[in-house]
Amino acid sequence: MKQLQGCADMENSLELIAFFLLAGSLLTGALMVVTLKNLVNSVLSLIVVFFSLAGIFILLNADFLAAVQVLVYAGGVCIMLVFGVMLVQRKDMRESNPVNRRFLIAAPLTGALFLLIGLVAAKSPWVKEAGEVPENTIEHLAPILLRDYVIPFEAVAILLTVALTGVLLLVKEVKDNGRSS
Protein backbone atom coordinates (compact mmCIF):
# COMPACT_ATOMS: atom_id res chain seq x y z
CA MET A 1 0.00 0.00 0.00
CA LYS A 2 2.78 2.35 0.95
CA GLN A 3 4.64 1.46 -2.22
CA LEU A 4 1.53 2.23 -4.28
CA GLN A 5 1.24 5.60 -2.58
CA GLY A 6 4.86 6.36 -3.39
CA CYS A 7 4.30 5.37 -7.01
CA ALA A 8 1.31 7.72 -7.28
CA ASP A 9 3.32 10.51 -5.69
CA MET A 10 6.11 10.01 -8.18
CA GLU A 11 3.64 10.09 -11.06
CA ASN A 12 2.10 13.28 -9.71
CA SER A 13 5.45 15.00 -9.36
CA LEU A 14 6.41 13.90 -12.88
CA GLU A 15 3.13 15.34 -14.14
CA LEU A 16 3.92 18.55 -12.31
CA ILE A 17 7.39 18.73 -13.90
CA ALA A 18 5.89 18.09 -17.32
CA PHE A 19 3.25 20.75 -16.73
CA PHE A 20 5.83 23.36 -15.74
CA LEU A 21 8.05 22.51 -18.70
CA LEU A 22 5.10 22.79 -21.08
CA ALA A 23 3.70 25.93 -19.48
CA GLY A 24 7.16 27.49 -19.57
CA SER A 25 7.68 26.78 -23.26
CA LEU A 26 4.11 27.91 -23.99
CA LEU A 27 4.55 31.27 -22.26
CA THR A 28 8.03 31.80 -23.73
CA GLY A 29 6.69 31.03 -27.20
CA ALA A 30 3.72 33.36 -26.71
CA LEU A 31 6.02 36.15 -25.57
CA MET A 32 8.25 35.59 -28.58
CA VAL A 33 5.23 35.78 -30.90
CA VAL A 34 4.52 39.34 -29.77
CA THR A 35 8.06 40.60 -29.26
CA LEU A 36 10.01 39.24 -32.25
CA LYS A 37 10.62 41.76 -35.00
CA ASN A 38 10.33 39.32 -37.88
CA LEU A 39 6.80 38.08 -38.55
CA VAL A 40 8.04 34.73 -39.90
CA ASN A 41 9.90 34.10 -36.64
CA SER A 42 6.70 35.01 -34.78
CA VAL A 43 4.78 32.35 -36.69
CA LEU A 44 7.50 29.78 -35.95
CA SER A 45 7.23 30.51 -32.23
CA LEU A 46 3.44 30.20 -32.58
CA ILE A 47 4.10 26.59 -33.64
CA VAL A 48 5.99 26.11 -30.36
CA VAL A 49 2.95 27.49 -28.51
CA PHE A 50 0.61 25.06 -30.28
CA PHE A 51 2.85 22.07 -29.58
CA SER A 52 3.09 22.98 -25.89
CA LEU A 53 -0.69 23.31 -25.77
CA ALA A 54 -0.97 19.83 -27.30
CA GLY A 55 1.28 18.55 -24.50
CA ILE A 56 -0.98 20.13 -21.90
CA PHE A 57 -3.98 18.44 -23.53
CA ILE A 58 -2.14 15.12 -23.20
CA LEU A 59 -1.57 15.83 -19.51
CA LEU A 60 -5.34 16.26 -19.19
CA ASN A 61 -5.92 12.84 -20.85
CA ALA A 62 -7.41 14.50 -23.93
CA ASP A 63 -5.30 12.69 -26.51
CA PHE A 64 -7.60 13.26 -29.48
CA LEU A 65 -7.66 16.97 -28.75
CA ALA A 66 -3.85 16.90 -28.69
CA ALA A 67 -3.84 15.25 -32.11
CA VAL A 68 -6.24 17.93 -33.36
CA GLN A 69 -3.96 20.58 -31.94
CA VAL A 70 -0.89 19.22 -33.68
CA LEU A 71 -2.55 18.40 -37.01
CA VAL A 72 -4.85 21.36 -37.49
CA TYR A 73 -3.16 24.17 -35.56
CA ALA A 74 0.57 23.38 -35.65
CA GLY A 75 0.25 21.86 -39.13
CA GLY A 76 -2.56 23.58 -40.99
CA VAL A 77 -3.09 26.98 -39.41
CA CYS A 78 0.60 27.76 -39.10
CA ILE A 79 1.30 26.83 -42.72
CA MET A 80 -1.53 29.14 -43.75
CA LEU A 81 -0.02 31.89 -41.61
CA VAL A 82 3.49 31.38 -43.00
CA PHE A 83 2.21 31.56 -46.55
CA GLY A 84 -0.06 34.48 -45.73
CA VAL A 85 2.86 36.40 -44.21
CA MET A 86 5.24 35.60 -47.05
CA LEU A 87 2.73 36.46 -49.76
CA VAL A 88 1.68 39.84 -48.42
CA GLN A 89 5.00 40.93 -46.95
CA ARG A 90 6.04 44.53 -46.64
CA LYS A 91 9.29 46.04 -47.81
CA ASP A 92 11.64 44.49 -45.28
CA MET A 93 10.68 41.26 -43.53
CA ARG A 94 13.07 41.95 -40.67
CA GLU A 95 10.94 44.93 -39.64
CA SER A 96 7.52 43.42 -40.29
CA ASN A 97 6.39 43.13 -36.65
CA PRO A 98 7.51 46.37 -35.03
CA VAL A 99 6.76 47.37 -31.45
CA ASN A 100 4.72 50.53 -31.25
CA ARG A 101 3.38 52.78 -28.51
CA ARG A 102 -0.05 51.12 -28.42
CA PHE A 103 1.18 48.53 -25.94
CA LEU A 104 0.83 51.29 -23.35
CA ILE A 105 -2.95 51.01 -23.83
CA ALA A 106 -2.98 47.30 -24.51
CA ALA A 107 -0.97 46.23 -21.46
CA PRO A 108 -3.35 47.66 -18.79
CA LEU A 109 -6.39 46.44 -20.74
CA THR A 110 -5.13 42.87 -21.00
CA GLY A 111 -3.92 43.03 -17.39
CA ALA A 112 -7.41 44.03 -16.27
CA LEU A 113 -8.93 41.23 -18.36
CA PHE A 114 -6.50 38.74 -16.83
CA LEU A 115 -7.40 39.93 -13.32
CA LEU A 116 -11.11 39.63 -14.13
CA ILE A 117 -10.74 36.08 -15.46
CA GLY A 118 -8.61 35.17 -12.44
CA LEU A 119 -11.24 36.57 -10.05
CA VAL A 120 -14.04 34.67 -11.77
CA ALA A 121 -11.96 31.49 -11.76
CA ALA A 122 -11.17 31.91 -8.05
CA LYS A 123 -14.80 32.57 -7.13
CA SER A 124 -16.54 29.93 -9.21
CA PRO A 125 -17.39 26.63 -7.47
CA TRP A 126 -15.46 24.01 -9.43
CA VAL A 127 -16.77 20.47 -9.65
CA LYS A 128 -13.79 18.67 -8.17
CA GLU A 129 -15.10 15.10 -8.27
CA ALA A 130 -16.06 14.43 -11.85
CA GLY A 131 -16.22 10.81 -12.96
CA GLU A 132 -13.29 8.68 -13.96
CA VAL A 133 -11.46 10.11 -16.95
CA PRO A 134 -10.76 7.39 -19.54
CA GLU A 135 -7.13 6.80 -20.42
CA ASN A 136 -7.77 6.87 -24.17
CA THR A 137 -10.58 8.98 -25.56
CA ILE A 138 -10.16 8.00 -29.20
CA GLU A 139 -11.41 4.44 -28.76
CA HIS A 140 -14.64 5.82 -27.35
CA LEU A 141 -14.90 8.45 -30.02
CA ALA A 142 -14.74 6.20 -33.07
CA PRO A 143 -18.01 4.27 -32.48
CA ILE A 144 -19.81 7.56 -31.80
CA LEU A 145 -18.55 9.00 -35.08
CA LEU A 146 -19.04 5.96 -37.28
CA ARG A 147 -22.17 4.40 -35.71
CA ASP A 148 -24.37 6.95 -33.97
CA TYR A 149 -23.61 10.02 -36.05
CA VAL A 150 -22.83 8.65 -39.50
CA ILE A 151 -24.84 11.24 -41.43
CA PRO A 152 -23.14 14.26 -39.79
CA PHE A 153 -19.84 12.46 -40.30
CA GLU A 154 -20.43 12.15 -44.04
CA ALA A 155 -21.74 15.72 -44.07
CA VAL A 156 -18.31 16.80 -42.82
CA ALA A 157 -16.80 15.27 -45.97
CA ILE A 158 -19.27 17.23 -48.10
CA LEU A 159 -18.45 20.41 -46.17
CA LEU A 160 -14.71 19.87 -46.75
CA THR A 161 -15.29 19.25 -50.46
CA VAL A 162 -17.36 22.42 -50.70
CA ALA A 163 -14.53 24.33 -48.99
CA LEU A 164 -12.03 22.84 -51.43
CA THR A 165 -14.09 23.77 -54.50
CA GLY A 166 -14.62 27.24 -53.08
CA VAL A 167 -10.87 27.65 -52.69
CA LEU A 168 -10.28 26.50 -56.26
CA LEU A 169 -12.92 28.88 -57.65
CA LEU A 170 -11.41 31.80 -55.75
CA VAL A 171 -7.89 30.96 -56.89
CA LYS A 172 -9.06 30.61 -60.48
CA GLU A 173 -10.78 33.98 -60.37
CA VAL A 174 -7.68 35.66 -58.93
CA LYS A 175 -5.54 34.09 -61.63
CA ASP A 176 -7.90 35.14 -64.44
CA ASN A 177 -7.97 38.71 -63.14
CA GLY A 178 -4.20 38.72 -62.88
CA ARG A 179 -3.83 37.60 -66.47
CA SER A 180 -6.26 40.13 -67.96
CA SER A 181 -4.85 43.16 -66.17
Next chain:
Amino acid sequence: MSVWLGILFFILAGFAFSAIGLGLSFLIHPRSKNRFKLETYECGLPTIGPTWVQFKTQYFTYALIFVIFDVEVLYLYPWAVSFTQLGFSGLVKMFIFIFILVLGLWYAWKEGALEWR
Protein backbone atom coordinates in the same frame (compact mmCIF):
# COMPACT_ATOMS: atom_id res chain seq x y z
CA MET B 1 0.37 8.18 -18.26
CA SER B 2 3.43 5.91 -18.46
CA VAL B 3 3.11 5.83 -22.26
CA TRP B 4 3.49 9.58 -22.39
CA LEU B 5 6.44 9.46 -20.01
CA GLY B 6 8.53 8.08 -22.86
CA ILE B 7 7.62 11.12 -24.93
CA LEU B 8 8.69 13.41 -22.08
CA PHE B 9 12.07 11.70 -21.92
CA PHE B 10 12.29 11.89 -25.70
CA ILE B 11 11.70 15.66 -25.58
CA LEU B 12 14.26 16.08 -22.78
CA ALA B 13 16.81 13.99 -24.69
CA GLY B 14 16.16 16.07 -27.81
CA PHE B 15 16.72 19.30 -25.92
CA ALA B 16 19.87 17.91 -24.27
CA PHE B 17 21.19 16.62 -27.59
CA SER B 18 20.90 19.97 -29.34
CA ALA B 19 22.02 21.94 -26.29
CA ILE B 20 25.15 19.84 -25.82
CA GLY B 21 26.04 20.10 -29.50
CA LEU B 22 25.55 23.85 -29.68
CA GLY B 23 27.20 24.45 -26.29
CA LEU B 24 30.26 22.37 -27.12
CA SER B 25 30.75 24.06 -30.46
CA PHE B 26 30.35 27.43 -28.75
CA LEU B 27 33.07 26.50 -26.28
CA ILE B 28 35.65 25.08 -28.67
CA HIS B 29 35.12 26.88 -31.99
CA PRO B 30 37.85 29.22 -33.26
CA ARG B 31 36.82 32.82 -33.03
CA SER B 32 37.25 35.24 -35.90
CA LYS B 33 35.01 38.20 -36.41
CA ASN B 34 34.21 39.68 -39.78
CA ARG B 35 31.04 40.87 -41.44
CA PHE B 36 31.11 38.27 -44.21
CA LYS B 37 30.30 35.57 -41.69
CA LEU B 38 26.89 37.14 -41.06
CA GLU B 39 25.92 37.26 -44.71
CA THR B 40 23.43 34.88 -46.29
CA TYR B 41 25.17 31.92 -47.87
CA GLU B 42 24.17 31.36 -51.46
CA CYS B 43 26.53 28.97 -53.29
CA GLY B 44 29.49 31.08 -52.23
CA LEU B 45 28.42 34.03 -54.37
CA PRO B 46 27.31 37.41 -53.05
CA THR B 47 23.50 37.53 -52.98
CA ILE B 48 21.61 39.71 -55.43
CA GLY B 49 18.93 41.83 -53.77
CA PRO B 50 17.21 41.06 -50.45
CA THR B 51 17.08 37.41 -49.40
CA TRP B 52 13.52 37.66 -48.00
CA VAL B 53 11.80 37.20 -51.33
CA GLN B 54 8.08 37.15 -51.98
CA PHE B 55 6.59 33.72 -52.60
CA LYS B 56 4.73 32.71 -55.70
CA THR B 57 0.97 32.60 -55.09
CA GLN B 58 0.83 29.09 -56.47
CA TYR B 59 2.17 27.79 -53.15
CA PHE B 60 -0.89 29.14 -51.40
CA THR B 61 -3.20 26.89 -53.44
CA TYR B 62 -1.22 23.87 -52.32
CA ALA B 63 -1.36 25.08 -48.71
CA LEU B 64 -5.15 25.43 -48.87
CA ILE B 65 -5.61 21.98 -50.40
CA PHE B 66 -3.23 20.59 -47.79
CA VAL B 67 -5.32 22.04 -44.96
CA ILE B 68 -8.46 20.31 -46.31
CA PHE B 69 -6.76 16.91 -46.37
CA ASP B 70 -5.15 17.65 -43.01
CA VAL B 71 -8.64 17.83 -41.53
CA GLU B 72 -9.52 14.59 -43.32
CA VAL B 73 -6.61 12.82 -41.56
CA LEU B 74 -8.16 13.94 -38.29
CA TYR B 75 -11.24 11.84 -39.07
CA LEU B 76 -9.18 8.90 -40.30
CA TYR B 77 -7.32 8.75 -36.99
CA PRO B 78 -10.12 7.52 -34.66
CA TRP B 79 -11.29 5.12 -37.37
CA ALA B 80 -7.79 3.67 -37.70
CA VAL B 81 -7.42 3.26 -33.92
CA SER B 82 -10.57 1.14 -33.54
CA PHE B 83 -10.50 -0.40 -37.00
CA THR B 84 -11.13 -3.98 -35.85
CA GLN B 85 -14.14 -3.12 -33.66
CA LEU B 86 -15.89 -1.13 -36.36
CA GLY B 87 -15.64 -3.96 -38.86
CA PHE B 88 -16.80 -3.94 -42.45
CA SER B 89 -19.52 -1.29 -42.02
CA GLY B 90 -16.91 1.12 -40.66
CA LEU B 91 -14.75 0.45 -43.70
CA VAL B 92 -17.66 1.17 -46.05
CA LYS B 93 -18.56 4.39 -44.23
CA MET B 94 -14.94 5.52 -44.32
CA PHE B 95 -14.71 4.79 -48.01
CA ILE B 96 -17.81 6.91 -48.65
CA PHE B 97 -16.12 9.70 -46.65
CA ILE B 98 -12.90 9.40 -48.63
CA PHE B 99 -14.78 9.13 -51.93
CA ILE B 100 -16.56 12.45 -51.33
CA LEU B 101 -13.20 14.09 -50.65
CA VAL B 102 -11.56 12.47 -53.67
CA LEU B 103 -14.29 14.14 -55.76
CA GLY B 104 -12.87 17.46 -54.57
CA LEU B 105 -9.35 16.35 -55.44
CA TRP B 106 -10.53 15.23 -58.87
CA TYR B 107 -12.07 18.66 -59.43
CA ALA B 108 -8.81 20.33 -58.36
CA TRP B 109 -6.90 18.12 -60.78
CA LYS B 110 -9.35 18.85 -63.59
CA GLU B 111 -9.11 22.60 -63.02
CA GLY B 112 -5.32 22.39 -63.23
CA ALA B 113 -4.77 23.62 -59.68
CA LEU B 114 -2.09 20.99 -59.16
CA GLU B 115 -0.10 22.02 -62.20
CA TRP B 116 2.82 24.36 -61.75
CA ARG B 117 2.56 27.47 -63.85
